[in-house]
Amino acid sequence: MITDYEVLETMHMFTEQHLDIRTITMGISLMDCAASTPEESCRRIYDKIMRCAGKLVETGEAISRKYNVPIIHKRISVTPVSIVAAASGATDYTMFAKTLDRAAHDCGVNFIGGFSALVQKGYTNSDRILINSIPEALAVTENVCSSINLASTRSGINMDAVRDMGHIIKKTAERTAEQGAIGCAKLVVFANAPEDNPFMAGAFLGPGEPECVINVGISGPGVVKHAMEKVRGEDLGVVAETIKKAAFKITRVGELVAREASERLGVPFGIIDLSLAPTPAVGDSVARLLEEFGLETCGTWGTTAALAMLNDAVKKGGTMASSFVGGLSGAFIPVSEDEGMIAAARSGSLLLEKLEAMTCVCSVGLDMIAIPGDTTAETVSGIIADEMALGTFNNKTTAVRIIPVPGKGVGDSVEFGGLLGTAPIMPVNNASCKEFIDRGGRIPAPIHSMRN
Amino acid sequence: MKESKNTAVITVIGKDRVGIIAGISKILADYSININDISQTIMDDIFTMIMMVDLQAVEIESSDISDKLKEFGSENGLSVTIQHTDLFNAMHRI
Numbered sequence A: 001m002i003t004d005y006e007v008l009e010t011m012h013m014f015t016e017q018h019l020d021i022r023t024i025t026m027g028i029s030l031m032d033c034a035a036s037t038p039e040e041s042c043r044r045i046y047d048k049i050m051r052c053a054g055k056l057v058e059t060g061e062a063i064s065r066k067y068n069v070p071i072i073h074k075r076i077s078v079t080p081v082s083i084v085a086a087a088s089g090a091t092d093y094t095m096f097a098k099t100l101d102r103a104a105h106d107c108g109v110n111f112i113g114g115f116s117a118l119v120q121k122g123y124t125n126s127d128r129i130l131i132n133s134i135p136e137a138l139a140v141t142e143n144v145c146s147s148i149n150l151a152s153t154r155s156g157i158n159m160d161a162v163r164d165m166g167h168i169i170k171k172t173a174e175r176t177a178e179q180g181a182i183g184c185a186k187l188v189v190f191a192n193a194p195e196d197n198p199f200m201a202g203a204f205l206g207p208g209e210p211e212c213v214i215n216v217g218i219s220g221p222g223v224v225k226h227a228m229e230k231v232r233g234e235d236l237g238v239v240a241e242t243i244k245k246a247a248f249k250i251t252r253v254g255e256l257v258a259r260e261a262s263e264r265l266g267v268p269f270g271i272i273d274l275s276l277a278p279t280p281a282v283g284d285s286v287a288r289l290l291e292e293f294g295l296e297t298c299g300t301w302g303t304t305a306a307l308a309m310l311n312d313a314v315k316k317g318g319t320m321a322s323s324f325v326g327g328l329s330g331a332f333i334p335v336s337e338d339e340g341m342i343a344a345a346r347s348g349s350l351l352l353e354k355l356e357a358m359t360c361v362c363s364v365g366l367d368m369i370a371i372p373g374d375t376t377a378e379t380v381s382g383i384i385a386d387e388m389a390l391g392t393f394n395n396k397t398t399a400v401r402i403i404p405v406p407g408k409g410v411g412d413s414v415e416f417g418g419l420l421g422t423a424p425i426m427p428v429n430n431a432s433c434k435e436f437i438d439r440g441g442r443i444p445a446p447i448h449s450m451r452n
Numbered sequence B: 001m002k003e004s005k006n007t008a009v010i011t012v013i014g015k016d017r018v019g020i021i022a023g024i025s026k027i028l029a030d031y032s033i034n035i036n037d038i039s040q041t042i043m044d045d046i047f048t049m050i051m052m053v054d055l056q057a058v059e060i061e062s063s064d065i066s067d068k069l070k071e072f073g074s075e076n077g078l079s080v081t082i083q084h085t086d087l088f089n090a091m092h093r094i
Helices: A005-014 A038-053 A057-069 A094-107 A125-140 A159-175 A181-188 A220-228 A236-264 A284-290 A303-321 A339-347 A352-360 A378-393 A435-438 B018-029 B065-075 B085-092
Strands: A019-030 A071-078 A112-118 A144-152 A156-158 A187-193 A212-216 A269-273 A367-373 A398-405 A413-417 A421-424 B007-015 B034-043 B047-053 B080-083
Touching: A005 A220, A005 B007, A005 B047, A005 B080, A005 B085, A019 A038, A019 A057, A019 A236, A038 A071, A038 A094, A038 A378, A057 A071, A057 A236, A057 B080, A071 A303, A094 A112, A094 A125, A094 A144, A094 A284, A125 A144, A125 A181, A144 A159, A144 A181, A144 A378, A156 A159, A156 A378, A159 A181, A159 A187, A159 A398, A159 A435, A181 A187, A181 A398, A187 A378, A187 B085, A212 A413, A220 A236, A220 A284, A236 A269, A236 A303, A236 B085, A284 A303, A284 A339, A303 A352, A303 A378, A339 A421, A352 A367, A352 A378, A367 A421, A378 A398, A378 A435, A398 B047, B007 B018, B007 B065, B007 B085, B018 B034, B018 B047, B065 B080, B080 B085
Parallel strands: A019 A071, A071 A112, A112 A144, A144 A187, A212 A269, A367 A398
Antiparallel strands: A019 A212, A144 A156, A187 A398, A413 A421, B007 B047, B007 B080, B034 B047
16 A cells, blocks of 8 residues: 555655656667668658657657656657668768658657767768768757767777867857757767667667667656755765665656556667756756755865765666666766756856766766857867767766857857756867877777776 | 556645535546545645545546546646556555
8 A cells, every 4th residue: 555655755756856757768770771772761761760659759648647757758769870871872961860850850759869870990981971961960950869979998989080070069060050059969979878878969779779669768856856855964875875765766667657658669668767867947956966965066076976976876776676777877967957057167166177077977978068169179079088088998988068159158158948958158278189189090998907 | 567456546735625525526436436545634724635546447548537637626726636556656665
């Protein structure tokens, strides 16, 4: 029998603490959509997405009604387009992006991820075409997300690609300058990209994944913060235990929704992504949660330690709640999407260098960070290189989603609207790294013994 | 996950007044939903009722029961929600 206390606790989680399921993401393999002409390939892609995901949104809505649980996004991830389009003979892949966009629109999902390439060791001809198509593709589409894996612990870092992506990010920003460089908010570069990530902008369906699969991303920084408020002043062991319990409950909601969606759609359940994903709403912030540990503001000394413990405790509680955990699984620290991060960046107490340190102990990396428009492509590449090194050498996923906003400088901010939020322009160390970036080549894979 | 019974939890929160239980019960009777258990408390003038119901053949997602309950809630200044019991079992039972 469910007790009244449990019922009311659940009610408060959904009403005051913003608990929601962040996304149900259907992964769809497009391997069988390769064709000898781009037109035929695009036709197959559109038909397959409509066939698999046609009922995704209505299924999500039905589950949401049954449990009165908000399910914020229904999304699609697909096989990296550089693989699917390789045989088509096209010299520009914008047409593929437009096809994905149309399919996403017709299915009613708000994002489709997979305009992607995996180049950690080197480029195929198709990878090169895809990367060069990114600025145009992201400018002429609304719902398409692009991700490029530049590095992995097994392969090292492809520094040619790091150099090229600096230029591509700058071009994407210029191409979408009128909308605050929003193209860059849909573009992420990775080290050790997970193949089953349900979260955008980095979602794609890796080559080792099944034909069609349901992955679910949970949320819930507000729930964890609320639980922590009850143990103010207690030692950190008690805090860890409290976070684990909250994470368990949050994850169980995700598991329930994932299983039910999988059953209704007749598609296997893949993984739950245990990520604390913030939104710009007050009370749904990872930064405020870190401050609840006893920090005056996110970004001060102690932030990295608090984040490390938070991230670990969420995973411990979450893995108890679901046997199939994957994706990014870690606290997200996107600046523009988190009310507390925005405040800390505005006040100057949260700097890029501190964010970089924080990414050593949580997932995703430098995320949704706006920088001055006059930052050079080489400096953007330098920022990427450092983040790739953190992921590659520490055997974890890291990423960069950075937005050099044309015509804006430190003190300005850029408004993306909705969940993408508002980004204050953050200062960047502009001492040149051009000669380093211009070297190109590969940084060899790290040694796996003698780990210090 | 085990096949579960088709039951739900209805929560009603708001300012106390005459006829809340009668109103909710009337709606449930219209859908042939059986009430298994009711508990209620009044704290600081806030009325809280938790009702365990047997949905019988009704599916929350495909019927308009949750809309009807919400409508009753908004007419009477109450927050009324219906949620399938599986949610609570998932969250609170190992």
